[in-house]
Amino acid sequence: MSTAVAQKRGLGAAIWDYLTTVDHKKIAHLYLVSGGLFFLIGGLEAMLIRIQLMKPDNNFLSAGLYNEMITMHGTTMIFLAAMPLIFALMNAVVPLQIGARDVAFPFLNSLGFWLFLFGGLLLNVSWFTGGAPDAGWTNYAPLSTTSPGHGVDYYVMGLQISGAGTLIGGINFLVTIVNMRAPGMSYMRMPLFTWSVFVTSTLILFAFPALTVGLFLMMFDRMFGSAFFDVGLGGNVIIWEHLFWIFGHPEVYILILPLFGAFSDIFPTFSKKRLFGYSAMVFATVLIGFLGFMVWAHHMFTVGMGPIANSIFAVATMAIAVPTGIKIFNWLFTMWGGQIRMTSAMLWTVAFIPSFTIGGMTGVMLAAAAADFQYHDTYFVVGHFHYVIVGGVAFGIFAALHYWWPKMFGQVLNEKLGKLAFWPFFIGFHLTFFIQHFLGLMGMPRRYWVFLEGQGLATGNLISTIGAFLMAIGTVIFLINIVYTAVKGEKADADPWENGRTLEWSIPSPPPYYNFVQTPLVRGLDPLWIEKMEGKKGMTPAEPLGDIHMPNGSILPFTMSLGMFIAGFGFIYQVDDKAWLAAVFIGMGITLGSMFIRSVKDDLGYHIHKEELEADIKKGAGK
Amino acid sequence: MRGWMGKFRSLFLFGALTLILSGCGVDNLSALKPKGYGAELLLDLMIISIAIMIFVFVIVMAIYAFVLIRYKQKKGQENLIPKQTEGNKALEVIWTVIPIILLLVLAVPTVQATFDLADTSGQDDENAITIDVIGNQYWWHFNYAGQEIATSQELYIPTGERVYLNMKSSDVIHSFWLPSIAGKMDTNPGENINSMYLEAYEEGVYWGHCAELCGPSHSLMDFRVIAVSPDEFDQWVEDMKNVDPEATPETASAQEGQELFNNNCMSCHAIGGSSAGVGPNLTNFGNREKIAGIMDPSKENLVDWITNPDEIKPGNQMPANIVSKEEASKIADYLLQLKHSDVGTDVPTRNTDE
Amino acid sequence: MSHEDVLNPKHMPHDPEKATLEGKNKFLGFWFFLGGETVLFASLFGTYIALNGSTQGENTPEHLFGLELVFLMTMFLLTSSLTSVYAMYHMKNHDFGKMQTWLAITVLLGLAFLGCEIYEFYHYIHEYGFTFQSSAFGSAFYTLLSFHGGHVLFGLLWIVTLMVRNQKRGLNLYNAPKFYIASLYWHFIDVVWVFIFTVVYLMGKVG
Amino acid sequence: MANHSKPAHQAEYERKQHKEEMKQQVISFVLMILFTLIAFALVMFEVNSYFIIPTLIILAVVQVAFQLYYFMHMKNKGHDMPALMIYGGAAVAFLTIVTFTSIIWW
Ligand code: HEA
Ligand code: HEA
Numbered sequence A: 001m002s003t004a005v006a007q008k009r010g011l012g013a014a015i016w017d018y019l020t021t022v023d024h025k026k027i028a029h030l031y032l033v034s035g036g037l038f039f040l041i042g043g044l045e046a047m048l049i050r051i052q053l054m055k056p057d058n059n060f061l062s063a064g065l066y067n068e069m070i071t072m073h074g075t076t077m078i079f080l081a082a083m084p085l086i087f088a089l090m091n092a093v094v095p096l097q098i099g100a101r102d103v104a105f106p107f108l109n110s111l112g113f114w115l116f117l118f119g120g121l122l123l124n125v126s127w128f129t130g131g132a133p134d135a136g137w138t139n140y141a142p143l144s145t146t147s148p149g150h151g152v153d154y155y156v157m158g159l160q161i162s163g164a165g166t167l168i169g170g171i172n173f174l175v176t177i178v179n180m181r182a183p184g185m186s187y188m189r190m191p192l193f194t195w196s197v198f199v200t201s202t203l204i205l206f207a208f209p210a211l212t213v214g215l216f217l218m219m220f221d222r223m224f225g226s227a228f229f230d231v232g233l234g235g236n237v238i239i240w241e242h243l244f245w246i247f248g249h250p251e252v253y254i255l256i257l258p259l260f261g262a263f264s265d266i267f268p269t270f271s272k273k274r275l276f277g278y279s280a281m282v283f284a285t286v287l288i289g290f291l292g293f294m295v296w297a298h299h300m301f302t303v304g305m306g307p308i309a310n311s312i313f314a315v316a317t318m319a320i321a322v323p324t325g326i327k328i329f330n331w332l333f334t335m336w337g338g339q340i341r342m343t344s345a346m347l348w349t350v351a352f353i354p355s356f357t358i359g360g361m362t363g364v365m366l367a368a369a370a371a372d373f374q375y376h377d378t379y380f381v382v383g384h385f386h387y388v389i390v391g392g393v394a395f396g397i398f399a400a401l402h403y404w405w406p407k408m409f410g411q412v413l414n415e416k417l418g419k420l421a422f423w424p425f426f427i428g429f430h431l432t433f434f435i436q437h438f439l440g441l442m443g444m445p446r447r448y449w450v451f452l453e454g455q456g457l458a459t460g461n462l463i464s465t466i467g468a469f470l471m472a473i474g475t476v477i478f479l480i481n482i483v484y485t486a487v488k489g490e491k492a493d494a495d496p497w498e499n500g501r502t503l504e505w506s507i508p509s510p511p512p513y514y515n516f517v518q519t520p521l522v523r524g525l526d527p528l529w530i531e532k533m534e535g536k537k538g539m540t541p542a543e544p545l546g547d548i549h550m551p552n553g554s555i556l557p558f559t560m561s562l563g564m565f566i567a568g569f570g571f572i573y574q575v576d577d578k579a580w581l582a583a584v585f586i587g588m589g590i591t592l593g594s595m596f597i598r599s600v601k602d603d604l605g606y607h608i609h610k611e612e613l614e615a616d617i618k619k620g621a622g623k
Numbered sequence B: 001m002r003g004w005m006g007k008f009r010s011l012f013l014f015g016a017l018t019l020i021l022s023g024c025g026v027d028n029l030s031a032l033k034p035k036g037y038g039a040e041l042l043l044d045l046m047i048i049s050i051a052i053m054i055f056v057f058v059i060v061m062a063i064y065a066f067v068l069i070r071y072k073q074k075k076g077q078e079n080l081i082p083k084q085t086e087g088n089k090a091l092e093v094i095w096t097v098i099p100i101i102l103l104l105v106l107a108v109p110t111v112q113a114t115f116d117l118a119d120t121s122g123q124d125d126e127n128a129i130t131i132d133v134i135g136n137q138y139w140w141h142f143n144y145a146g147q148e149i150a151t152s153q154e155l156y157i158p159t160g161e162r163v164y165l166n167m168k169s170s171d172v173i174h175s176f177w178l179p180s181i182a183g184k185m186d187t188n189p190g191e192n193i194n195s196m197y198l199e200a201y202e203e204g205v206y207w208g209h210c211a212e213l214c215g216p217s218h219s220l221m222d223f224r225v226i227a228v229s230p231d232e233f234d235q236w237v238e239d240m241k242n243v244d245p246e247a248t249p250e251t252a253s254a255q256e257g258q259e260l261f262n263n264n265c266m267s268c269h270a271i272g273g274s275s276a277g278v279g280p281n282l283t284n285f286g287n288r289e290k291i292a293g294i295m296d297p298s299k300e301n302l303v304d305w306i307t308n309p310d311e312i313k314p315g316n317q318m319p320a321n322i323v324s325k326e327e328a329s330k331i332a333d334y335l336l337q338l339k340h341s342d343v344g345t346d347v348p349t350r351n352t353d354e
Numbered sequence C: 001m002s003h004e005d006v007l008n009p010k011h012m013p014h015d016p017e018k019a020t021l022e023g024k025n026k027f028l029g030f031w032f033f034l035g036g037e038t039v040l041f042a043s044l045f046g047t048y049i050a051l052n053g054s055t056q057g058e059n060t061p062e063h064l065f066g067l068e069l070v071f072l073m074t075m076f077l078l079t080s081s082l083t084s085v086y087a088m089y090h091m092k093n094h095d096f097g098k099m100q101t102w103l104a105i106t107v108l109l110g111l112a113f114l115g116c117e118i119y120e121f122y123h124y125i126h127e128y129g130f131t132f133q134s135s136a137f138g139s140a141f142y143t144l145l146s147f148h149g150g151h152v153l154f155g156l157l158w159i160v161t162l163m164v165r166n167q168k169r170g171l172n173l174y175n176a177p178k179f180y181i182a183s184l185y186w187h188f189i190d191v192v193w194v195f196i197f198t199v200v201y202l203m204g205k206v207g
Numbered sequence D: 001m002a003n004h005s006k007p008a009h010q011a012e013y014e015r016k017q018h019k020e021e022m023k024q025q026v027i028s029f030v031l032m033i034l035f036t037l038i039a040f041a042l043v044m045f046e047v048n049s050y051f052i053i054p055t056l057i058i059l060a061v062v063q064v065a066f067q068l069y070y071f072m073h074m075k076n077k078g079h080d081m082p083a084l085m086i087y088g089g090a091a092v093a094f095l096t097i098v099t100f101t102s103i104i105w106w
């Protein structure tokens, strides 16, 4: 029972608590810490890349190592940094925003996290066992199927395991949002962050299975001698490209949509105005998700699909600019007529608009199929996607973290340091990536270990590297801010921004482990704002004070994932020595055994009694 | 807030400045300095799209700047509650419809250009020049279909004429990119052949890259396209057809080199003819612009390459140390005197100033 | 709803599988999962179709497949779908004993199906030398079929576990959703099989 | 939630309803078997025609619809979300299959 454990204290107890927790708020912490660490690792890899490209003919990294570096940078950033950081936000915020006490499947929630973490660890172990994957984050066959060593095997197993975790997380949030909303919270009253998590989860549900299959085929080819990508036996290497991008394009919207949602909550809060065009925003979100599935082949314009397919995918891709534009203008008009307060969270949010717009526009330029014959696989593309990913996703994560930090940790991040971190990162970001568009057009392909002297590319690359260092400085200041704030330890109010509009701001920061003493009654969009405008202090409860049902913690998610981790090694090394099959059996045994225990052991949870709650209210839980 | 915008503006100025400083890249490499039909068409398309983007960006930034300056909370307004506008149908229609129109304006030339560049029907014409391109880790093989000519790394084409390329790969996926003449196209392993065409306007030596990650030496898989006048091209074809692979070189050292070459290297390489060996065809090697696509054609570099190719192009297939350094030097003498055609040696090369 | 109520309900509601919030969540979550499975199998089918002709000139679909066995397998699986429907029918009527009986029949039919499939693979490998590694077609065929077969196996283990576990305690609001989604899973396996016999075997024979 | 005191006639009514549903399910089962027979017969007796492949596909789709709507109760109330997700999955599935049958062979 988590209350009992929490009272025991001591490091061991705290660790055990986190290993077994099924509380979405603690799982959010876990996601944040591990995603954050992976971001630092990915960032470090980016710095090494930039140092190698600082000058022509540089020899800082060797050719093979460089390829490992870009592959791990891309893979780590997308799968192990951006996704988990987004999951951290989803876990921290969605149940609170919809007035729920927990997610629909607390156990699966924890399982999803541990699968992700063990998958990520497996991937990174490859650095120490003779070489990381080196075929690019896109892992195109047959470069990947013929890549020597075990690097690509780690890619396959690592992503398979962490991908399973993501899929589980996606289903969990879908059901949570459909089934667990507080009374009165109709779909069209859901905060936009919740809405975009809903759409994102749908994308995860439909996109990840394609990756799963692709990874299986890759695994079979590399480990069990099948011939999917072996042209000698009739295989076809383009199958991988399609499967990867059927997953891969929706993936980029999986990354950006939750942050669009976060921005849609931040703009109103700091403009003191309701979101402009709420229903259009919802519609645009759904439309982006929908169109996201019809455009994947824009990554394959030069593969040789022919002009008809190229044209169809070009036009479909361009169409996405329309709903995205609707969003941009709605955000601008949310600020229009408002009272804009430039907190750090708002600073990142405001900086996102021009940055992402540039990225989106270069995206539309890329979508012009014929012109992509020049852009494709050059630094123009690198410029495009860092503009949308760093200028959209990374800015968004920074903004959202500043915004929800008090809700997650009960402390407001220091504003001065927040702004101090922003400026070097922002300037460095534009320095690094703006120039890359031109480098690409001037003839610099991406994934180039060296560029040669005399091609007019030296100045641009140097500027780009300098920018990357500025970004690193910004990141470090942000880290300092976290430590500084934690050490200072000032408690935050329930509604530290004073203009909170949604339900999460109606309960203490951080919330008690059961979130809401009484489920709130929602009377419209921005429920807390409505109550405040009517002069009330907080939400009206929808139910009388009563016992609360809570799920039990469990170590099984951890052991299941550990089993997969062990089995992963077995699969990778059984190619060299069949004795490693033992690891497969042991690992799968642990996993299936845990599943078996889970299915035969009744787990009905426990109840928090009314008396306990009343005591908590006296201490201020009800507010 | 003003300071904020100021910094933003200077940032863009800085960007623009660096752009001017670096020009638009070097001649014969940059996609921004087209020297052929495809590249020109694509630059036009890019300019249309950039114009649209700048138009949109200016509008977005104008609203943005106005909003941020005008509606920033001032001192003493902390308790003011602005009007909670729900939306505005008319405005929303405007910013839905205008982008649609702009995108249609972009879509039409896009589709046109896409079909234009994919139109390789001209290669059915009897006189059309068709070349098979095969990507290998990490070199390019060119086979002139129907003529017993094969070259590697350097592709000769006539100016003012469409030359059709039929492309595939012998190992992993590569991509043939010639920025200043045409776009790029992947070379895939397997049965399927991709086609594209080159049409160079002027004589010149054009720089090409492999654009699809293909292994450790991906960034060193460069090639050249040498465009010469049609007459000279015919001359070149003539020269190449009459290569005598067994011709005895003049110097003694080169003669020994030939012997060594035949004994050690011929299992992979070839001279003359169209045989595509495991390694590049070395016909006309003495006139090559670069060794291995990247090094200046000095004897020293060549000896380095022959003895230790793996240090220069990591991961490539040529074995190291099959011959000693002295032997390599003789082979280098032999190879460097392989000048089968003078065509193209006088073509203006790329502009190398930074 | 208290634990006592969930485990020993005095009255079973009309839809026991959806009577609790946990049940509703399971029900919905499982349907969503099936939505994802649809894409998973579509990717496998797509791959199979794309590599259909990559037989290296031997062991083509026309040559390999015999429809008699496939017909038998189809009948087993379709019938097992009906029997699992019967099981759910009895669940809704709160007749635990009959539900268990019908589930047992379902399991037997599933086992019969699996037996046929194993025989079929054995036959191809030993009679024709047609394996997972012999051609891209071989890889695609065995992968698609084994993914489905693996689902059948997992479904069987799942249903058997549920039956054994709950043998003594009877039906309650805690295990009803579990039985219900296991049967959904079983139907989905059947749906996939319908496409397999159509696309792989019948269309393979037509050529 | 659970109706704790369920009158006898209500229970009787529900039983009847279940029976009715079961009848429909048996009918759909018979139809499914029939479709299967037709499909196999078309191929076994080599009824060669242009339409054989489309026919086979239609037979399969109809059969699957029976599975989903009757056996898996998608026709019943409270299945909007399941239907949405299944159709979503089916749409992505459709695109995927179309891709793999067409443009992969450029
Ligand atoms: C968060 C991630 C993200 C996002 C949101 C996007 C958004 C878009 N992307 Fe991007 N993209 C990537 C991540 C992302 N992309 C990545 C990682 C790659 C490379 C993968 C790899 O190869 O490694 C890539 C590659 C990529 C390519 C392939 C390039 C190539 O390899 O050759 C293309 C081509 O069409 C493309 C297009 C687009 C488009 C049209 C959008 C649109 O959604 C953008 C829409 C937004 C706007 C247009 C701005 C706002 C709109 C207005 C202000 C309205 C008015 C505008 C107009 C009328 C134009 N992207
Ligand atoms: C979420 C996605 C994401 C993010 C955030 C980033 C962030 C950055 N990326 Fe990355 N990038 C990709 C996704 C991302 N990238 C992908 C998908 C590719 C394609 C890969 C491929 O081709 O396969 C790519 C490729 C790529 C390239 C091209 C490589 C090539 O083609 O050869 C470059 C080059 O400049 C680059 C640079 C950077 C930089 C400078 C950052 C910066 O923004 C990073 C800023 C962060 C830091 C600087 C962290 C600083 C931290 C510290 C200094 C502390 C370290 C301490 C400890 C570890 C304890 N990236």
Ligand SMILES: [Cu+2]
Pocket (backbone or CB within 6 Å): A248, A249, A252, A295, A296, A298, A299
């Ligand atoms: Cu994309």
